Amino acid sequence: MTDTKTRLLDAAEALFADHGIAATSLRDITTSAKANLAAVNYHFGGKDGLLEAVFDRRLRPVNRERLALLDAFESAAGAECVPLEQILYANLAPPFRTLEEWGESGQRFMRIVARINADPSSRIHEAFLRHFDVIRTRFLAALGRTLPDLDPTEVERRFHYSLAAMLHTFCWGAQIDCLCAHPSDHRERVFTSLIEYAVAGLQAPRHSIDVDEMRRLEVEFEGAPV
Amino acid sequence: MTDTKTRLLDAAEALFADHGIAATSLRDITTSAKANLAAVNYHFGGKDGLLEAVFDRRLRPVNRERLALLDAFESAAGAECVPLEQILYANLAPPFRTLEEWGESGQRFMRIVARINADPSSRIHEAFLRHFDVIRTRFLAALGRTLPDLDPTEVERRFHYSLAAMLHTFCWGAQIDCLCAHPSDHRERVFTSLIEYAVAGLQAPRHSIDVDEMRRLEVEFEGAPV
DNA sequence: AGCGCATTCAAACGATCGTATGAATCATAC
DNA sequence: GTATGATTCATACGATCGTTTGAATGCGCT
Numbered sequence A, B: 001m002t003d004t005k006t007r008l009l010d011a012a013e014a015l016f017a018d019h020g021i022a023a024t025s026l027r028d029i030t031t032s033a034k035a036n037l038a039a040v041n042y043h044f045g046g047k048d049g050l051l052e053a054v055f056d057r058r059l060r061p062v063n064r065e066r067l068a069l070l071d072a073f074e075s076a077a078g079a080e081c082v083p084l085e086q087i088l089y090a091n092l093a094p095p096f097r098t099l100e101e102w103g104e105s106g107q108r109f110m111r112i113v114a115r116i117n118a119d120p121s122s123r124i125h126e127a128f129l130r131h132f133d134v135i136r137t138r139f140l141a142a143l144g145r146t147l148p149d150l151d152p153t154e155v156e157r158r159f160h161y162s163l164a165a166m167l168h169t170f171c172w173g174a175q176i177d178c179l180c181a182h183p184s185d186h187r188e189r190v191f192t193s194l195i196e197y198a199v200a201g202l203q204a205p206r207h208s209i210d211v212d213e214m215r216r217l218e219v220e221f222e223g224a225p226v
Numbered sequence C: 001a002g003c004g005c006a007t008t009c010a011a012a013c014g015a016t017c018g019t020a021t022g023a024a025t026c027a028t029a030c
Numbered sequence D: 001g002t003a004t005g006a007t008t009c010a011t012a013c014g015a016t017c018g019t020t021t022g023a024a025t026g027c028g029c030t
Helices: A004-019 A026-032 A039-044 A047-077 A084-102 A104-117 A125-130 A133-146 A152-180 A186-202 A211-220 B004-019 B026-032 B039-044 B047-077 B084-101 B104-117 B125-130 B133-146 B152-180 B186-202 B211-220
Strands: none
Touching: A004 A026, A004 A039, A004 A047, A004 A104, A026 A039, A039 A047, A047 A084, A047 A104, A047 A133, A047 B211, A084 A104, A084 A133, A084 A152, A084 A186, A084 B211, A104 A125, A104 A152, A133 A152, A152 A186, A152 B152, A152 B186, A186 B152, A186 B186, A186 B211, A211 B047, A211 B084, A211 B186, B004 B026, B004 B039, B004 B047, B004 B104, B026 B039, B039 B047, B047 B084, B047 B104, B047 B133, B084 B104, B084 B133, B084 B152, B084 B186, B104 B125, B104 B152, B133 B152, B152 B186
């Protein structure tokens, strides 16, 4: 039998991912982990501590690898700026690798990340964001260097769009893919698909669309026969 | 004093958005709405009924407008396919208009939508998805017509990416923008930014990136001096 | 064997939750 | 004015929650 501490972490990870954090009680967790109810408070100081430990365990190596990849690409680029696709690769590859290496457990974990991300009111949310502070600034800086003509506000927006696409995929990928009847290599496909989409989105030309024209079109056809 | 029913809806909307659904008790809601605790069960049959009513009230007109816009653009296009930017405009403009018309309340509501979307385990989630059934199929069909060379699986993925960027913006837009010190017209800018990004992402060329090459580069610089 | 420390255990605590109940209050029509 | 139906009210119920407690247990060390 494995350590009680890791049994608790595993059980919490699975239950948090499947039923949500608020909906999972300590009793659910300790029962699933075949541990005593008080074990959570003994080992982690409470539910919040357990939750923090759950995503500390997996997030720390993922983010370390992200920075290492970015470092590698930057030193490979030398004085040049890092190509967009490499920046996105450095951001996406580590969590995808986690998905493969940890299997079912990794997928569950990524769903927790997406959950916490969408719930800014969680008490854990501050600690959660702190994991991404360095990541954010480093990747924003790299993007800014590669997209010097785009003003930093827009760079940041598009970076967030790309993150959102990734998180959404982690949260919904399973459902989407079961609808589409995928072959076994679907993870590689999705990975490539995400990078292609984000690269194109990040370097989208500005002022390429005319919103006012569509507003005119909209008014023109208002009340047309349904 | 307004109707008790709408007072409850308003209070629930605000509290659900600010503190989360699970973290908001009926007592919080009825206190904020200056109504009796039992009023929720009387008018809505319970907490779930209240939540469903909360997003029914705003989601129904938004989605109706989405379909109306798509209809208008399709009849304007005649036999041609609808331009990508128009499809995205039809999808994005209604919720953005809601954001303006309902003010603070609209922003809160959109945050609830993002929340529910990220929480597939919610009891309400099925009912929530049903709101988007027609939207999804109609917009996927339009996208497929405009992007005939892209296989439907990829169209669906990219559509989801675009939705994710939009939802993420609704959930985090306030925080992101307060970081960037925006002028008053920032909503229009974000709206345009989202469409530009998504249009570019949706028509990204396939096989435009070489993942294997980056893997080689990664291995080459593995363990380089940190 | 016996000590010391880490861990596990059963049981309980106080708080809060969603829901139900039956009486009180209001509005409206006759 | 009073009967009727809709609404509001104070209150209570049973369940579940996170946390705490103090005793019991396991276990390496001298």
